[in-house]
Amino acid sequence: DGGITQSPKYLFRKEGQNVTLSCEQNLNHDAMYWYRQDPGQGLRLIYYSQIVNDFQKGDIAEGYSVSREKKESFPLTVTSAQKNPTAFYLCASALSSAQSYEQYFGPGTRLTVT
Amino acid sequence: AQSVAQPEDQVNVAEGNPLTVKCTYSVSGNPYLFWYVQYPNRGLQFLLKYITGDNLVKGSYGFEAEFNKSQTSFHLKKPSALVSDSALYFCASANQAGTALIFGKGTTLSVSS
Numbered sequence: 001d002g003g004i005t006q007s008p009k010y011l012f013r014k015e016g017q018n019v020t021l022s023c024e025q026n027l028n029h030d031a032m033y034w035y036r037q038d039p040g041q042g043l044r045l046i047y048y049s050q051i052v053n054d055f056q057k058g059d060i061a062e063g064y065s066v067s068r069e070k071k072e073s074f075p076l077t078v079t080s081a082q083k084n085p086t087a088f089y090l091c092a093s094a095l096s097s098a099q100s101y102e103q104y105f106g107p108g109t110r111l112t113v114t
Numbered sequence: 115a116q117s118v119a120q121p122e123d124q125v126n127v128a129e130g131n132p133l134t135v136k137c138t139y140s141v142s143g144n145p146y147l148f149w150y151v152q153y154p155n156r157g158l159q160f161l162l163k164y165i166t167g168d169n170l171v172k173g174s175y176g177f178e179a180e181f182n183k184s185q186t187s188f189h190l191k192k193p194s195a196l197v198s199d200s201a202l203y204f205c206a207s208a209n210q211a212g213t214a215l216i217f218g219k220g221t222t223l224s225v226s227s
Contacts (some may be wrong), residue, residue, distance in 0.1 A: 004157075032213060040123070042204060042219040043158075050213065058214065092156055099212045102148060105157030 003027040006091050011111045013085075013105045021109045023091035029104070031097040032074035036060060037088040037108075046089075049074055050097045058105035078111065085113045117142045118207050120218035127195045129227055133191040135221045137205030146208035147188045149179055151201045158204060164188060175199070195225045201217065 013019045025032065031050050035043040045058030049068040057100040063082025068074055074093075078085045088110050092103040117140045127133045138146055146165055150158040162173025169181045181192045188205060202222050206215040 010146040035217075039217060043215075044215050048214050056213070065210045071226075088155075092158075103158075103165055103215060104160070105150075107157045108155070110155070 002021075004091060004093055004104055006089075006106035006109050009107065009109060011109055012114050013111070015113055016080045017113075018080060019078050019085075019111065019113075021078065021089055021091075021111070023074045023076065023106060024072055025074075025091075025093045025104075025106075026072060027093055027095075027104060028071070029093035029095050030071070031094040031101075032068065033072070033092040033094075033103065034058075034064075034066065034076045035090045035092065038091055043090065046076065048097075085111060087111060116207060116216055117208055118205050118216050118218040120203075120205055122221050124220075124222045124224065126184050126224045128196050129209050130158045132226070133192050133195040133199070133223065134164070135146050135203050135205075135223060137188045137190065137218060139205075139207050140186065140190060141207050142167065142210050145181075145186075145188075146212075147179075147181065148206040148208075149173065149177070149188075149190050150204045150206065152204065152220075153201050160202075183184075197227050199223060201223045 007022045033048045034046040047066040049055040065077045071090045089109045091106040094101045119138045148163045149161040152158045164181045172178045206220040
């Protein structure tokens with residue numbers, strides 16, 4: 001899982017609560033990403049950031065928010081507006097956002113909302 | 115729209131036999147293609163990539179992939195499968211802007227002893 005940490009590994013929340021997932025990297029990578037993984041659907045991009053203080057929506061950004069105040073950190077907040085938040089969330093980073101750079105993934109956080 | 119397809123949800127092979135996990139792509143311009151592997155409840159691990167050059171790309175753990183432009187395919191292969199290769203495999207392509215990856219839905223590889 002390289003130099004990317006995600007915490008916690010498992011997270012349980014009640015419906016209607018916001019929850020923040022942590023992602024930290026010590027690889028000195030510029031680009032960071034958040035994906036959501038659901039069975040049989042592959043990975044879908046939620047948000048990405050190419051540099052500090054800048055981020056862009058991915059394919060399924062509704063109900064999520066992010067910040068990128070430091071190069072090493074890219075926290076994801078799952079808000080109460082997200083209709084179906086239970087999923088496995090993966091954070092990744094890359095040396096740059098250029099096509100040729102592979103992404104390194106964290107171990108993931110499994111979020112369960114009841 | 116760009117897309118990556120993995121036509122098989124599951125591939126079953128016996129240990130020692132060759133394996134192939136299929137991937138086809140639909141992208142504008144030159145494709146930048148990747149294979150990743152995921153073990154249960156873990157993040158994805160990079161296996162190999164095609165950017166340019168030789169159509170046969172060699173990667174980690176004895177895997178290789180063949181880029182075929184005419185068939186728009188990037189199949190993952192290994193000459194002799196191991197039980198430890200059993201995992202979920204994802205094919206991915208860089209999006210047109212080069213800012214993120216588009217993933218296929220994944221193929222579960224099961225290698226029996």
